[in-house]
Amino acid sequence: GAVVSQHPSRVICKSGTSVKIECRSLDFQATTMFWYRQFPKQSLMLMATSNEGSKATYEQGVEKDKFLINHASLTLSTLTVTSAHPEDSSFYICSASRDRTYYGYTFGSGTRLTVV
Amino acid sequence: DAKTTQPTSMDCAEGRAANLPCNHSTISGNEYVYWYRQIHSQGPQYIIHGLKNNETNEMASLIITEDRKSSTLILPHATLRDTAVYYCIVSVGNTDKLIFGTGTRLQVFP
Numbered sequence: 001g002a003v004v005s006q007h008p009s010r011v012i013c014k015s016g017t018s019v020k021i022e023c024r025s026l027d028f029q030a031t032t033m034f035w036y037r038q039f040p041k042q043s044l045m046l047m048a049t050s051n052e053g054s055k056a057t058y059e060q061g062v063e064k065d066k067f068l069i070n071h072a073s074l075t076l077s078t079l080t081v082t083s084a085h086p087e088d089s090s091f092y093i094c095s096a097s098r099d100r101t102y103y104g105y106t107f108g109s110g111t112r113l114t115v116v
Numbered sequence: 117d118a119k120t121t122q123p124t125s126m127d128c129a130e131g132r133a134a135n136l137p138c139n140h141s142t143i144s145g146n147e148y149v150y151w152y153r154q155i156h157s158q159g160p161q162y163i164i165h166g167l168k169n170n171e172t173n174e175m176a177s178l179i180i181t182e183d184r185k186s187s188t189l190i191l192p193h194a195t196l197r198d199t200a201v202y203y204c205i206v207s208v209g210n211t212d213k214l215i216f217g218t219g220t221r222l223q224v225f226p
Contacts, residue, residue, distance in 0.1 A: 004159075006159070032212050034212075034213065034214070036216075043203070043216045043217060043218050043219060044154075044160070044216040045216070046213060046214070046215060046216075049211075049212070049213060091157070093159050093160070095159075095160075095214070097212060100148065100207065100212055101148070104150055104162045104165045105150070105162065105212075105214060106162065107152075107159035107160045107161070107162075108159050109158060109159045110157070110158065110159045112157070
C-alpha cells in the first residue's frame with residue numbers, strides 16, 4: 001500500500017505561538033508532498049508543494065513566511081504555522097504519491113488546528 | 117482554477133447504484149482523472165483513477181467517455197457508509213498537483 005501518516009490529529013495553541021505539523025510517508029519515499037487547508041463546509045485548498053532537499057513552492061496568496069515547510073528527508077515533510085492567529089484555525093491535510101500513474105495520491109488523516 | 121464540474125449534491129437509495137458524473141472538458145491528453153471521497157473531518161480517501169480506459173476496483177467503476185471530456189463514478193451497491201463528499205479531480209498538466217473543486221455531496225438513504 002501507500003500510507004501517509006499525519007501528526008498531530010488535533011492541536012490547540014495560543015495566539016502568537018507556532019505549531020508544527022508532521023507528514024510522513026510510511027512505506028514509500030516521496031520526493032514531493034503537498035499541503036492543503038480546508039475551512040468548514042469548503043473544499044480543500046492547495047497551499048504548497050513540498051520538495052525534498054529544496055524550497056517549497058507556494059500557491060498564490062499563501063504567505064511563505066507564515067507557513068514554513070521543511071522537507072528534509074524522503075519520508076518527512078513538516079508544516080509550521082508561525083505566529084498563529086485565530087484565523088489560521090483550520091483543517092490541514094498533507095498528501096504524497098508513491099507513483100501517481102499506478103497508485104494515485106494518498107492523503108493524511110488531517111490536523112485540526114484551533115488557535116485561541 | 118479547478119478543471120472539473122460536478123453536481124453539488126445527489127441522493128441514492130441504499131443498495132442501489134450511485135452514478136456520480138463529472139465534466140472535465142478541458143482535460144489534456146496526459147492528464148489523469150482521479151476520484152476521492154471525504155467523510156467529515158477525515159482526509160480524502162482514494163477511490164479510483166484512470167487515463168483513457170474504463171477502470172474497476174473493489175470500491176467502484178470509472179467510466180470515461182471516448183473524448184475524455186467527462187466521466188462517471190459508479191458505486192455499484194451504495195451503503196449508508198458511502199455518504200460523503202466525492203471529488204473528481206484532474207491533475208494539473210505535467211505537475212503532480214491536484215486542485216480540488218467543490219465536489220458532490222452524496223447522501224445515501226435507507
